[in-house]
Amino acid sequence: MTEVVRVGVVGTGWWATQFHLPALQENPSVAVAALADPDEHRLAAAADRFGVRSRFLDAGDLFASGQVDAVVVATPHATHYELAKGALACDLHVLCEKPFVLVSDQARELSAMARARGLHLLIGHTYRFTRHARQARAMVRDGRLGDLLFVSVLFASMVEAYYRGRPEEYSEVFGFPVTGPGRRTYSDPSLSGGGQAQTQVTHAIDMVLWVTGRRPTEVHAYMDNRDLAVDLVDAVAYRLDNGAVGTMGSTGSLRPGQSQQQELRYYGTEGFLLQELIHGQLSFHGNDGTVEVVDPLSDDEVYPAGATSACLVDLIMGSTENLADAESAVATVEFLEAAYASARSGRPASIGSHAAAEHR
Numbered sequence: 001m002t003e004v005v006r007v008g009v010v011g012t013g014w015w016a017t018q019f020h021l022p023a024l025q026e027n028p029s030v031a032v033a034a035l036a037d038p039d040e041h042r043l044a045a046a047a048d049r050f051g052v053r054s055r056f057l058d059a060g061d062l063f064a065s066g067q068v069d070a071v072v073v074a075t076p077h078a079t080h081y082e083l084a085k086g087a088l089a090c091d092l093h094v095l096c097e098k099p100f101v102l103v104s105d106q107a108r109e110l111s112a113m114a115r116a117r118g119l120h121l122l123i124g125h126t127y128r129f130t131r132h133a134r135q136a137r138a139m140v141r142d143g144r145l146g147d148l149l150f151v152s153v154l155f156a157s158m159v160e161a162y163y164r165g166r167p168e169e170y171s172e173v174f175g176f177p178v179t180g181p182g183r184r185t186y187s188d189p190s191l192s193g194g195g196q197a198q199t200q201v202t203h204a205i206d207m208v209l210w211v212t213g214r215r216p217t218e219v220h221a222y223m224d225n226r227d228l229a230v231d232l233v234d235a236v237a238y239r240l241d242n243g244a245v246g247t248m249g250s251t252g253s254l255r256p257g258q259s260q261q262q263e264l265r266y267y268g269t270e271g272f273l274l275q276e277l278i279h280g281q282l283s284f285h286g287n288d289g290t291v292e293v294v295d296p297l298s299d300d301e302v303y304p305a306g307a308t309s310a311c312l313v314d315l316i317m318g319s320t321e322n323l324a325d326a327e328s329a330v331a332t333v334e335f336l337e338a339a340y341a342s343a344r345s346g347r348p349a350s351i352g353s354h355a356a357a358e359h360r
């Protein structure tokens with residue numbers, strides 16, 4: 001069994017420097033062996049802060065270096081596909097940040113590639129690693145809800161300044177110990193693939209699909225960019241493969257100091273389940289009058305930012321299951337891809353049955 005996993009971090013921006021690198025450095029099973037970023041200033045700032053000697057301007061050189069067993073890809077959304085593919089091609093295990101990729105064919109390709117090569121490919125769907133996510137999933141899968149009928153989500157968060165290319169507006173909220181996000185990372189559609197849906201709805205719909213174990217079959221979306229180049233508000237109606245229907249409402253317009261709202265409600269023939277992600281609430285309400293309120297999550301449990309990289313390392317050490325596997329994350333990419341297509345066309349978008357069947 002591997003004793004120490006040599007991890008490289010690709011993209012030394014906000015998320016990598018505030019969360020992944022500290023978590024990796026605290027992990028006794030990890031050696032942070034190399035960093036890559038084409039921005040020499042960001043690369044140097046991160047490498048100096050975390051004491052990493054091996055630095056690459058080109059991620060491909062890191063992949064081919066033989067210095068790492070695995071990589072964390074924490075770069076702008078549109079770069080995920082090529083980087084994850086390049087790493088897998090060099091037989092490296094990969095944690096790829098969310099959104100996995102922007103095109104569902106690419107998601108299926110990477111998932112198949114990892115499987116064929118016997119590599120772990122994990123997606124940065126952090127919320128799956130909470131106690132409540134696992135409990136909600138078990139309740140739905142154990143049949144407590146009966147047949148799933150309807151899912152409703154409201155996801156309101158504070159992201160607008162990122163979509164405006166003004167990340168400094170959140171510096172007091174996040175602290176940005178090394179660097180904040182690049183101005184274009186979330187505001188330029190050629191890098192982000194979109195706004196609120198790619199950046200935030202991805203969390204919410206991934207939770208719905210993971211908890212229910214269902215796949216989307218049809219999506220009808222309205223999106224509004226306001227004066228931005230990317231969507232700020234999204235309203236999506238959809239159908240799942242068991243016939244259940246759902247709604248997803250999301251806005252990135254909250255201001256610093258306002259309480260976020262991340263409410264997921266699952267209704268079945270036997271009762272309903274209420275899950276609040278950011279405030280850590282979960283309860284089941286049976287049609288027979290049963291009410292089960294699950295212990296709330298502590299502040300530390302609500303968003304376990306280090307859990308994804310820890311899972312990657314544990315997988316390589318052979319001691320855990322992949323809670324955020326690429327195969328199940330394909331459905332989330334399908335949903336987002338169809339939502340943008342529907343918003344563009346003004347019509348519902350179907351999700352190919354061949355894709356759903358292949359990954360069941």
Ligand SMILES: NC(=O)c1ccc[n+]([C@@H]2O[C@H](COP(=O)([O-])OP(=O)(O)OC[C@H]3O[C@@H](n4cnc5c(N)ncnc54)[C@H](O)[C@@H]3O)[C@@H](O)[C@H]2O)c1
Pocket residue numbers: 010011012013014015016036037038039042059073074075076077079083097098099124125126179180181182183185199
């Ligand atoms: N799981 C979560 O909750 C969560 C939270 C925040 C961000 N993220 C994700 O993390 C990723 C990075 O976001 P961020 O806020 O840190 O952005 P950022 O702009 O701060 O950092 C991105 C970095 O990637 C670098 N980069 C660009 N192209 C590259 C390439 N080809 N090879 C190597 N590096 C490259 C940029 O120079 C930059 O330093 C995004 O996918 C984002 O959605 C996930």
